[in-house]
Amino acid sequence: MTARTIVITGASDGIGAAAARALNRGGDSVVVVGRSREKTGAIAAELGVDFFVADFAELGQVRSLASELLARYPRIDVLANNAGGIMGKRELTVDGHEKTFQVNHLAPFLLTTLMIDRLAESAATVVNTSSGANRFGRIDIDDLDLKKKYSATRAYGNGKLANILFTRELHRRYHAAGISTAAFHPGVVATSFASGSSSLMRLGYTGLLSRFMLTPERGADTLVWLATTTPGADWQSGEYYEKRAIQRANEQANDARLARELWERSEAMVAP
Numbered sequence: 001m002t003a004r005t006i007v008i009t010g011a012s013d014g015i016g017a018a019a020a021r022a023l024n025r026g027g028d029s030v031v032v033v034g035r036s037r038e039k040t041g042a043i044a045a046e047l048g049v050d051f052f053v054a055d056f057a058e059l060g061q062v063r064s065l066a067s068e069l070l071a072r073y074p075r076i077d078v079l080a081n082n083a084g085g086i087m088g089k090r091e092l093t094v095d096g097h098e099k100t101f102q103v104n105h106l107a108p109f110l111l112t113t114l115m116i117d118r119l120a121e122s123a124a125t126v127v128n129t130s131s132g133a134n135r136f137g138r139i140d141i142d143d144l145d146l147k148k149k150y151s152a153t154r155a156y157g158n159g160k161l162a163n164i165l166f167t168r169e170l171h172r173r174y175h176a177a178g179i180s181t182a183a184f185h186p187g188v189v190a191t192s193f194a195s196g197s198s199s200l201m202r203l204g205y206t207g208l209l210s211r212f213m214l215t216p217e218r219g220a221d222t223l224v225w226l227a228t229t230t231p232g233a234d235w236q237s238g239e240y241y242e243k244r245a246i247q248r249a250n251e252q253a254n255d256a257r258l259a260r261e262l263w264e265r266s267e268a269m270v271a272p
Helices: 014-025 035-045 059-073 097-112 116-121 132-136 152-174 200-205 207-212 221-228 257-269
Strands: 003-008 028-032 050-053 076-080 125-129 180-185 239-242
Touching: 003 014, 003 180, 014 028, 014 035, 059 097, 076 097, 076 116, 076 221, 097 116, 097 152, 097 257, 116 152, 125 152, 125 221, 132 152, 132 200, 132 221, 152 180, 152 239, 152 257, 180 221, 221 239
Parallel strands: 003 028, 003 076, 028 050, 076 125, 125 180, 180 239
Antiparallel strands: none
């Protein structure tokens, strides 16, 4: 049986690295993507797999990544949009967008849409790492860059809510063309992802509380499950999951009009 090609972003650490290890053990051909050349290269060397470096705070790097992936891999069976993070004070990227929104939503949106034809040809699965923090989001379609009422927690919540809305709309637009997609919450995982944030969420990832959190391996379980099982039989495309089960999300996640509008606004925001 030919090994499947699975691209995982945010794979230099945490649940991305744990998923890469699990999928590699299962015989898949894993491609790891990360921001740090040193850390991403170390995971790739450990597993004996290809790696690419891209900082999602620069959309030009995302475009280059998509071009490199398309040139290298005639099939991409799974794209795991796992890169993301919670930031500190409001900051604009070189592209002029609020950094949290760009890293968590605009960059994976751009990467996916740039490769959409290859993904459809491959009958691919697209897995989007969201978070239970989507409940803290409240998307104003006319203020996606949060020029008003910014907080690190709301910005992160909006980004994770956008992941679910993107999943819904990707399903609506491309499921008939062969693409299956799901978003998921990995649980509260002991990682360093919030260490540079000013959000109060960072306090939950330090000290004694971190002892009660999931390991990256357990946090990666639903990602690995979605990547290795059959959509339509084992899970339903377009849905939001936690612990391998469909979950309720922020009420805005079920707004089909908002999902369409977010897609259209995102297309305009990432246009070169």
